[in-house]
Amino acid sequence: MRQPSSRVLRHVVLFAFKETATSTQVQAIEQAFAALPPQIAEITGFEWGTDVSVEHLADGYTHCFLVTFASLPDRDTYLVHPAHQAFVAGIQPHVAKALVIDYWAGPR
Numbered sequence: 001m002r003q004p005s006s007r008v009l010r011h012v013v014l015f016a017f018k019e020t021a022t023s024t025q026v027q028a029i030e031q032a033f034a035a036l037p038p039q040i041a042e043i044t045g046f047e048w049g050t051d052v053s054v055e056h057l058a059d060g061y062t063h064c065f066l067v068t069f070a071s072l073p074d075r076d077t078y079l080v081h082p083a084h085q086a087f088v089a090g091i092q093p094h095v096a097k098a099l100v101i102d103y104w105a106g107p108r
Contacts, residue, residue, distance in 0.1 A: 006106050006107055007104055007105070007106035007107060007108075008044065008045070008068050008069065008070060008104070008105050008106055009068065009069040009070070009071065009072060009074070009075055009102060009103075009104055009105075010066060010067075010068055010102065010103050010104075010105050011066070011067040011068070011069065011075060011078075011100070011102050012064065012065070012066055012099075012100065012101045012102070012103070013033075013064070013065040013066075013067070013098065013099070013100050014061040014063065014064050014065075014098065014099040014100075015029070015061065015062065015063040015065075015091075015095050015097075015098055016059070016060035016061045016062060016095070016096045016097045016098075017062065017063075017094055017095060017096060018093075018094055018095065018096045019096075020094075021094040021095075025094050026063075026094070029063075029090075029091050029094060029095075030048065030063070032087050032090065032091070033048065033065055033087065034046065034048065036067075036083055036084060036087060037067075039081075039083040040077075040078050040081050040083055040084065042069055042070075042074035042075070042077045042078050042081075043067055043068065043069065043074075043078060044068045044069060044070055044074075045066075045067070045068030046065075046066070046067055046068070047065075047066050048063065048064060048065040048066065049063075049064055050062055050063055050064075051063075051064070060096065060097070061097075061099065075102065
């Protein structure tokens, strides 16, 4: 993974799973997403977690994944990377909805 600059691009991905998704299938998706950073050099940071908010405003989204990039071209390379494309194809049967937001973080 490359070292990020002082300003980084955050790629936030939220998943709500179908009621038919088993805990084993959800765990496999967690592991598959976490396996992407070693395969895609443009990823400079990765973390994820599940919703623990007491506000109950998650609208069914249970999982949040935060992927960090140094630039827009790095993000664009990730989006079309074969490993990412295979991941996206593999989760389709289990994900009810996804929400993706990208933003610049750091000093302006």
